[in-house]
Amino acid sequence: MSGPLLLEARDLAVHYRSPGLLRPGPPQAALQGVSLQLDRGEALAVVGESGSGKSTLARALLRLEALSAGQVLLRGEDLAILSSQELRAKRRDLQMIFQDPLASLDPRMRIEQILSQPLRVFEPQLTAAARNARALQALQQVGLDASALQRWPHQFSGGQAQRIGIARALLAQPALLVCDEPVSALDLPIRLQVLQLLAQQREQAGVALLFIAHDLAAVRFLCERTLVLYRGKVMEQGPTAALFNSPLHPYTQTLLAAALPADPRAAAASRARRRQLAVGAPLSLPSASGCVFAARCAFVQPQCAQTPLLRQVGDVQVACHRAGEPALQLRGSDISS
Amino acid sequence: MSAVLALQVDGLSVTHAAADGARTVVSDVSFSLPRGRILGIAGESGCGKTQLLLALLGLSPPGAQVGGSALLSGQQLVGADRRVLRRLRGNRIAMVFQDPMTALNPYLTIGTQLAEVLQVHRGLSKSQALLHSQRMLEAVGIDAPARRLRQHPHELSGGMRQRVLLAMALLCEPDVLLADEPTTALDVTVQAQILDLLLDLRERLGMAVVLVTHDMGVLAQVADDVAVMHAGVLVEQGPVQQLFDAPQSTATQSLLAAARQLSPTAQGLV
Numbered sequence: 001m002s003g004p005l006l007l008e009a010r011d012l013a014v015h016y017r018s019p020g021l022l023r024p025g026p027p028q029a030a031l032q033g034v035s036l037q038l039d040r041g042e043a044l045a046v047v048g049e050s051g052s053g054k055s056t057l058a059r060a061l062l063r064l065e066a067l068s069a070g071q072v073l074l075r076g077e078d079l080a081i082l083s084s085q086e087l088r089a090k091r092r093d094l095q096m097i098f099q100d101p102l103a104s105l106d107p108r109m110r111i112e113q114i115l116s117q118p119l120r121v122f123e124p125q126l127t128a129a130a131r132n133a134r135a136l137q138a139l140q141q142v143g144l145d146a147s148a149l150q151r152w153p154h155q156f157s158g159g160q161a162q163r164i165g166i167a168r169a170l171l172a173q174p175a176l177l178v179c180d181e182p183v184s185a186l187d188l189p190i191r192l193q194v195l196q197l198l199a200q201q202r203e204q205a206g207v208a209l210l211f212i213a214h215d216l217a218a219v220r221f222l223c224e225r226t227l228v229l230y231r232g233k234v235m236e237q238g239p240t241a242a243l244f245n246s247p248l249h250p251y252t253q254t255l256l257a258a259a260l261p262a263d264p265r266a267a268a269a270s271r272a273r274r275r276q277l278a279v280g281a282p283l284s285l286p287s288a289s290g291c292v293f294a295a296r297c298a299f300v301q302p303q304c305a306q307t308p309l310l311r312q313v314g315d316v317q318v319a320c321h322r323a324g325e326p327a328l329q330l331r332g333s334d335i336s337s
Numbered sequence: 338m339s340a341v342l343a344l345q346v347d348g349l350s351v352t353h354a355a356a357d358g359a360r361t362v363v364s365d366v367s368f369s370l371p372r373g374r375i376l377g378i379a380g381e382s383g384c385g386k387t388q389l390l391l392a393l394l395g396l397s398p399p400g401a402q403v404g405g406s407a408l409l410s411g412q413q414l415v416g417a418d419r420r421v422l423r424r425l426r427g428n429r430i431a432m433v434f435q436d437p438m439t440a441l442n443p444y445l446t447i448g449t450q451l452a453e454v455l456q457v458h459r460g461l462s463k464s465q466a467l468l469h470s471q472r473m474l475e476a477v478g479i480d481a482p483a484r485r486l487r488q489h490p491h492e493l494s495g496g497m498r499q500r501v502l503l504a505m506a507l508l509c510e511p512d513v514l515l516a517d518e519p520t521t522a523l524d525v526t527v528q529a530q531i532l533d534l535l536l537d538l539r540e541r542l543g544m545a546v547v548l549v550t551h552d553m554g555v556l557a558q559v560a561d562d563v564a565v566m567h568a569g570v571l572v573e574q575g576p577v578q579q580l581f582d583a584p585q586s587t588a589t590q591s592l593l594a595a596a597r598q599l600s601p602t603a604q605g606l607v
Contacts, residue, residue, distance in 0.1 A: 049524040260558045263557055
């Protein structure tokens with residue numbers, strides 16, 4: 001399903017300056033040294049807790065966020081050196097769907113208007129009739145029918161509104177769809193339907209997905225590769241199956257142990273695993289440098305005062321000095337059975 | 338069954354007045370909950386889960402008709418006098434809401450909000466109440482509790498605010514704790530911590546819990562019994578294992594099917 005390289009990020013960093021009128025605080029790193037590659041038609045997940053920098057990464061890739069270091073290359077072309085006009089043309093390739101489906105639709109536009117916007121911008125030569133035909137086709141692709149065209153956003157449920165958001169994004173015929181927590185506001189059965197829709201569109205339109213989520217189940221369902229962020233840094237990345245079956249980084253292990261299996265028989269083991277990974281009181285390390293996860297890590301050692309670099313262990317890249325040691329080994333059966 | 342019933346609900350119904358006539362949002366719901374047990378109520382949005390909890394607290398919207406019976410350790414809640422309900426709420430029956438930001442008053446310190454519960458229900462002085470509140474914050478795993486008492490809600494993270502709400506609900510050691518999607522707005526790691534805490538507290542305090550959620554993973558983790566709600570009706574209830582092994586109703590089957598397809602341990606498309 002994957003093809004040649006579509007998007008590459010090299011060593012991205014984003015800093016925010018904490019607010020303060022007279023004495024602005026020191027810049028805070030929201031993202032540090034993040035590199036990733038995405039092939040055509042590939043689905044890459046970015047996971048982590050709130051505040052880990054997931055959304056900042058998505059915004060940085062779309063150049064909605066100023067980079068303090070690094071490069072974003074779309075088909076080998078550096079987005080940072082484009083003029084705003086050139087960038088607008090490129091944006092066609094990079095579409096986004098948002099977490100709150102209703103907030104992302106203009107309440108004063110009928111669905112027909114909402115869906116014809118991307119066509120007006122990207123294909124101005126189309127007649128009104130041709131635009132309507134395309135809008136209708138897009139609606140049908142996401143499982144809605146012509147009756148939706150004349151209605152207003154508030155007349156739809158969250159799941160339907162998210163389908164409209166997906167239809168709008170697909171009308172631009174993008175190469176990459178950036179999805180920022182697209183299903184977390186939806187009920188489980190609706191969530192499943194929207195994920196199935198994304199998988200199907202990816203198959204049919206060959207669109208690549210960058211899928212931002214804290215819901216590991218959705219990630220497992222949709223994405224073949226996963227990148228784990230913690231406080232703006234990559235902790236681990238690699239094939240989803242490898243990461244989920246034998247997570248090497250203690251942070252990945254912590255995330256997986258917190259994902260609750262829908263099976264009462266697995267509950268006790270899941271709880272025991274969390275206890276094993278818990279630290280009593282957060283440790284304070286002598287220096288501000290070092291591993292960002294150390295304060296929450298059950299396996300912390302003196303060497304963790306040195307910043308661990310991403311290194312290859314088996315199929316994955318991991319930023320942990322102790323990754324791969326037997327003491328950290330987590331058998332798949334501990335969490336999955 | 339010799340266990341003391343913390344909550345016994347019989348034929349509870351809630352009907353809202355609507356422009357086009359009356360709408361029944363909770364219909365003939367019955368269940369009993371012994372002390373120290375956790376009942377999970379599952380169902381999709383709009384099935385009436387939250388309306389059921391609000392009816393138990395006597396907080397149904399104005400104009401709503403509540404029928405049937407709900408006994409809290411033998412005391413009738415349905416149709417009870419407002420003053421009686423006010424004495425019971427936050428005292429013998431307490432609730433934790435989904436959104437920890439809107440459930441706390443942004444203008445008051447955490448300490449003032451916690452202490453008020455004990456001043457009203459236990460008649461403690463403010464300083465006694467603060468001391469007790471500090472111990473409760475400690476019990477729900479909040480570090481530096483003395484400092485937290487002087488802080489305002491916006492200074493705390495979402496997970497910490499939810500712990501504060503839990504502490505507030507537990508101050509009077511209620512017979513029954515009602516929790517409405519208490520972890521839905523939280524990160525998975527924080528969700529797991531709060532649920533583990535709930536299990537610990539249940540063990541220590543022996544309270545009964547009604548936990549409303551649409552997340553079958555949450556139910557599998559903490560519930561002893563599960564009731565599934567659909568269109569205002571409890572379509573199925575039983576011990577958690579039995580319900581997961583042999584779901585009878587289509588509502589339960591569809592919830593479980595979606596949960597199993599969307600599980601962190603499931604084999605996905607890839």
